[in-house]
Amino acid sequence: MKQENIKIALVGNPNAGKSTLFNALTGLRQKTGNFPGVTVEKKSGTFRLAGSNGSSDRDVTVVDLPGTYSVYPKSADEGVVMDILANPKHPDYPAAVVVVVDASNLQRNLLLFTEISDLGIPTILALNMLDVAASMKLTVNAVQLAMQLNVPVVKINARTSEGIPNLQQAIRQVVEQTEKPEQKYFYVPKGNEPALIEEVKELHKLDNDYVALQYVCQHDNFSFLAQPVRAKLDSLIEKYEFDETGFLADETIARYKTIKPIVEKSVKSEGATEQPLWTRKLDKILLHPLWGYVTFALILMVIFQAIFAWASYPMDWLDENTASFISWVKEVLPKGVLNDLITDGVLAGIGGVIIFIPQIAILFGLVSVLEESGYMARVMVIMDKVMRRFGLNGRSVVPLISGVACAVPAIMTTRSISSRHERLLTILVTPIMSCSARLPIYSILIALIIPSTKVFGIFNMQGLVLFGLYFLGLAGALASAWILSLFIKRTEPGYFMLEMPTYKVPRWGHVGFMMYDSVKSFVLEAGKVILAISIVLWVLSSYGPGDHMEVAEQQAVSAMPQAPEEEVAAAVASARLESSYAGNFGRFIEPVIRPLGYDWKIGIALLASFAAREVFVGTMATIYSISGDSEDVLTVKERLVKEKNDHGGPMYTPAVCYSLLIFYVFAMMCMSTIAVVYRETHGWKWPLIQLGYLMVLAYVSAFSVYQLMS
Amino acid sequence: MSVRTVSQLQKGEKAVIRSFTDRVMSLKLLEMGCVPGCEVRLDAVAPLGDPICINVGGCYSLSLRLNEASTIEIE
Numbered sequence: 001m002k003q004e005n006i007k008i009a010l011v012g013n014p015n016a017g018k019s020t021l022f023n024a025l026t027g028l029r030q031k032t033g034n035f036p037g038v039t040v041e042k043k044s045g046t047f048r049l050a051g052s053n054g055s056s057d058r059d060v061t062v063v064d065l066p067g068t069y070s071v072y073p074k075s076a077d078e079g080v081v082m083d084i085l086a087n088p089k090h091p092d093y094p095a096a097v098v099v100v101v102d103a104s105n106l107q108r109n110l111l112l113f114t115e116i117s118d119l120g121i122p123t124i125l126a127l128n129m130l131d132v133a134a135s136m137k138l139t140v141n142a143v144q145l146a147m148q149l150n151v152p153v154v155k156i157n158a159r160t161s162e163g164i165p166n167l168q169q170a171i172r173q174v175v176e177q178t179e180k181p182e183q184k185y186f187y188v189p190k191g192n193e194p195a196l197i198e199e200v201k202e203l204h205k206l207d208n209d210y211v212a213l214q215y216v217c218q219h220d221n222f223s224f225l226a227q228p229v230r231a232k233l234d235s236l237i238e239k240y241e242f243d244e245t246g247f248l249a250d251e252t253i254a255r256y257k258t259i260k261p262i263v264e265k266s267v268k269s270e271g272a273t274e275q276p277l278w279t280r281k282l283d284k285i286l287l288h289p290l291w292g293y294v295t296f297a298l299i300l301m302v303i304f305q306a307i308f309a310w311a312s313y314p315m316d317w318l319d320e321n322t323a324s325f326i327s328w329v330k331e332v333l334p335k336g337v338l339n340d341l342i343t344d345g346v347l348a349g350i351g352g353v354i355i356f357i358p359q360i361a362i363l364f365g366l367v368s369v370l371e372e373s374g375y376m377a378r379v380m381v382i383m384d385k386v387m388r389r390f391g392l393n394g395r396s397v398v399p400l401i402s403g404v405a406c407a408v409p410a411i412m413t414t415r416s417i418s419s420r421h422e423r424l425l426t427i428l429v430t431p432i433m434s435c436s437a438r439l440p441i442y443s444i445l446i447a448l449i450i451p452s453t454k455v456f457g458i459f460n461m462q463g464l465v466l467f468g469l470y471f472l473g474l475a476g477a478l479a480s481a482w483i484l485s486l487f488i489k490r491t492e493p494g495y496f497m498l499e500m501p502t503y504k505v506p507r508w509g510h511v512g513f514m515m516y517d518s519v520k521s522f523v524l525e526a527g528k529v530i531l532a533i534s535i536v537l538w539v540l541s542s543y544g545p546g547d548h549m550e551v552a553e554q555q556a557v558s559a560m561p562q563a564p565e566e567e568v569a570a571a572v573a574s575a576r577l578e579s580s581y582a583g584n585f586g587r588f589i590e591p592v593i594r595p596l597g598y599d600w601k602i603g604i605a606l607l608a609s610f611a612a613r614e615v616f617v618g619t620m621a622t623i624y625s626i627s628g629d630s631e632d633v634l635t636v637k638e639r640l641v642k643e644k645n646d647h648g649g650p651m652y653t654p655a656v657c658y659s660l661l662i663f664y665v666f667a668m669m670c671m672s673t674i675a676v677v678y679r680e681t682h683g684w685k686w687p688l689i690q691l692g693y694l695m696v697l698a699y700v701s702a703f704s705v706y707q708l709m710s
Numbered sequence: 711m712s713v714r715t716v717s718q719l720q721k722g723e724k725a726v727i728r729s730f731t732d733r734v735m736s737l738k739l740l741e742m743g744c745v746p747g748c749e750v751r752l753d754a755v756a757p758l759g760d761p762i763c764i765n766v767g768g769c770y771s772l773s774l775r776l777n778e779a780s781t782i783e784i785e
Contacts, residue, residue: 069741069742070741072737072741074738104769104770105743105769105770107743107745107767107769108741108742108743108766108769108770111741111743136768245733245734245737246733248737249733249736249737249740252737252740252741253740253745253746256740256745274768275765275768275770275771279771280753283753283754283763283771284754287754287755287756287757287763288757289757290757292756292757293757377773380773381756381761381763381773382756382757382758384756384760384761384775385756385758385759385760385761386758394761493777495735495738495775495778496761496773496774496775496778497738497739497742497772497773497774497775497778498772498773498774499742499770499771499772499773500763500770500771500772500773
């Protein structure tokens, strides 16, 4: 008989070691549903459970649910937990729940455990961080705890994988037991709660009191309940005069009263407990009024140095190799339309994505080291007051830093911000942080107008301008947040409340996995967009309405009968482009972008880069009909220098270049970002508002710069 | 003398949680382990004076804003 796949869920407080246990259980057999950030997106993985007593092996699917302190969610990601656990029809509804518990902080951790256990799903308690407890002179008696709680308790050490086989056996026993052991309830409803519970159970065919209570308390968070059902529950709340906030506080206090004697019976303490010494010592430095900020500034500098200086070596290597690969393909394939499409369109576009891999990997590696070590929580603390001035939250620091690599995963990390208002503001301004896709645009335009001279003997002028652009992005993001906070009404007070984890040495395997995973998602997601755009752009610039292109070609040839072959070819390509669909479109929008100093060719590149900014340089290369390697920045630069405007002067004057630079600092030129904002805010309202204000900001700033400088 | 709150603690000073003044906030604090009768100690103050870090029951360190801390009455 083939046994079906077992599903289990991991639940636990943040910092209890839940994700570490998940990695220990599943190894690399795991997948994330989407872009990973440092946030807890729904992750799932599998492991094989060895058979015992003649039964066969079984596969177990583990879902790692977001860390939470209770079943009542405080932020968007925590809401996922009960949305699954209160809905047996959910595809991820588990056969058993493993609650991961931090043994050094048993009382608070058991609150969540008792809530989960009351839901009636078979529960196993994984007792983690016993080593931390031991260092705090605490000994936990697991047998006593199991007797008190009436569930299997397994001692584990998630970081060293100790106790994992025992946990697997416990899981097997729990899911295979034919008779459910008597359930112990940790909260007894009182007053008119039982009557309300009975009515809800009757109405929804539920068999568990606590699930019924959850229907009452958080039906608005349950995606599986339709609007009329919610209205009906609201009317029941009114009928029984049920006071939600009061109930939640009473319930929590009642649970702690039940938990207290359990903890007293199973935990032995020798003397006063205290956090590990080195955590206290490090906090003295890292939260210091002066050294705290100095350390943070140094760490930021290392991150920037890594992204821009160290990453340039693998990036150059990748650049050279993709370029030679493309020219190799061009040679090998038979000449013709298909060859052009594959090399100039598809491969050139993909090459533009691959080059960002080192930056993305390094940034996510470093951010995950900061997270793992426990330092990120300290950054949030020292930045909270600064961020609050602009309507943001200390937790906004992570999305803003991640935004330097890519806004898409950065916006996903905002899920940990519990205040809707602060989260929305963070989402709206994160795309102004200069992401890595802007870097090629900055590089080429800066190289065009800024001399590579030294300032004060150490700083490179070009580097300073680049730094200035990043600073402008940060300042723009904070200023926008402040202005937007005046318009977007605050519906609830923002709150911070953050557990400071003890400092730990990062698990390097996990850091490596985060790097791998972020690169994979980036290449797949961004790759799809760029692939589509480059094909569309290639078609639009290779074909034109009617016979316009042929006519333009003949005119170009007859206009320069004595010129060398190469120049004629370039003129022909340029004339063909101008009369193509893309050229017509560029001409069409030219009046709008003229005040910014741009011509129709830049217009085409702007339009194409609407999909993704990194398309800009590639498009410029295509438009300026450069033969050979379109990713070679130098070639593009040389061509840009020669480009003449309508009056015969150089097209790329400092005014035009600065105008373009400023435009790209602010403009929301990224379809992936729009898509992720749509998904995170559940609608088109905010992505459209964001697109609108950023476009206006970009246009007005670029306009001012151009008009002032020309 | 008026009732003191966690926001008025001096660095290193210990106190016992007595009650809460804000219902919604109290819920979050309870879930974070700040139960009446539990001992807290002010461990650190962020460079700009806010937020603060308190040690809860000797178990762990919790960071919270001053306005959040001011809803916890102590004795």
